[in-house]
Amino acid sequence: DSGVTQTPKHLITATGQRVTLRCSPRSGDLSVYWYQQSLDQGLQFLIQYYNGEERAKGNILERFSAQQVPDLHSELNLSSLELGDSALYFCASSVEASGAVYEQYFGPGTRLTVT
Amino acid sequence: AQSVTQLDSHVSVSEGTPVLLRCNYSSSYSPSLFWYVQHPNKGLQLLLKYTSAATLVKGINGFEAEFKKSETSFHLTKPSAHMSDAAEYFCVVSDYSAGTASKLTFGTGTRLQVTL
Numbered sequence: 447d448s449g450v451t452q453t454p455k456h457l458i459t460a461t462g463q464r465v466t467l468r469c470s471p472r473s474g475d476l477s478v479y480w481y482q483q484s485l486d487q488g489l490q491f492l493i494q495y496y497n498g499e500e501r502a503k504g505n506i507l508e509r510f511s512a513q514q515v516p517d518l519h520s521e522l523n524l525s526s527l528e529l530g531d532s533a534l535y536f537c538a539s540s541v542e543a544s545g546a547v548y549e550q551y552f553g554p555g556t557r558l559t560v561t
Numbered sequence: 562a563q564s565v566t567q568l569d570s571h572v573s574v575s576e577g578t579p580v581l582l583r584c585n586y587s588s589s590y591s592p593s594l595f596w597y598v599q600h601p602n603k604g605l606q607l608l609l610k611y612t613s614a615a616t617l618v619k620g621i622n623g624f625e626a627e628f629k630k631s632e633t634s635f636h637l638t639k640p641s642a643h644m645s646d647a648a649e650y651f652c653v654v655s656d657y658s659a660g661t662a663s664k665l666t667f668g669t670g671t672r673l674q675v676t677l
Contacts, residue, residue, distance in 0.1 A: 489667040552605040
């Protein structure tokens with residue numbers, strides 16, 4: 447158990463809908479990262495938040511957005527869903543102090559199926 | 562820009578024989594390197610990490626990896642495979658330079674199959 451929790455575990459929704467994925471980082475970790483894992487694209491970095499502020503952006507679509515609230519848990523919002531958005535979405539957290547690279551600890555993921 | 566290449570998409574070994582999963586990296590700076598494992602329908606678990614200390618890194622479950630700068634490689638090894646090692650393995654590189662956030666770049670993964 448990594449200490450990172452994600453809800454829900456599975457989500458099935460229709461095209462055009464909007465969903466919110468939630469993540470609680472490990473206790474003490476200030477950085478939260480979101481990744482998308484699909485068969486055709488592999489594991490892709492979406493976005494990072496550090497202590498409530500956006501820190502880095504990867505291959506995140508404009509239809510997707512994220513936030514990190516004061517208690518440091520994070521939400522990934524996916525809107526106008528398309529079939530191609532079906533994937534496993536992972537949240538990870540790390541200490542992420544400046545001046546060093548820290549390993550990231552991954553949650554169990556949310557499997558999103560868009561029908 | 563950083564990148565990582567996992568040279569084999571699939572590796573099959575017999576139980577009790579050595580495991581070698583190959584990884585080459587490209588990095589503009591002094592990289593940090595990681596190996597993660599993903600069992601079916603599970604999240605990613607950190608196996609080991611290299612962050613410019615000892616070049617031979619020992620991880621969990623008997624795995625180790627050696628950082629070779631001259632070869633830009635970070636291959637993962639285990640002396641004796643166990644059935645429970647069957648999983649997907651990801652080699653990961655992270656660059657850090659002052660003023661930027663550290664970002665992980667994942668390889669495409671190597672599926673390890675362990676047979677009796």
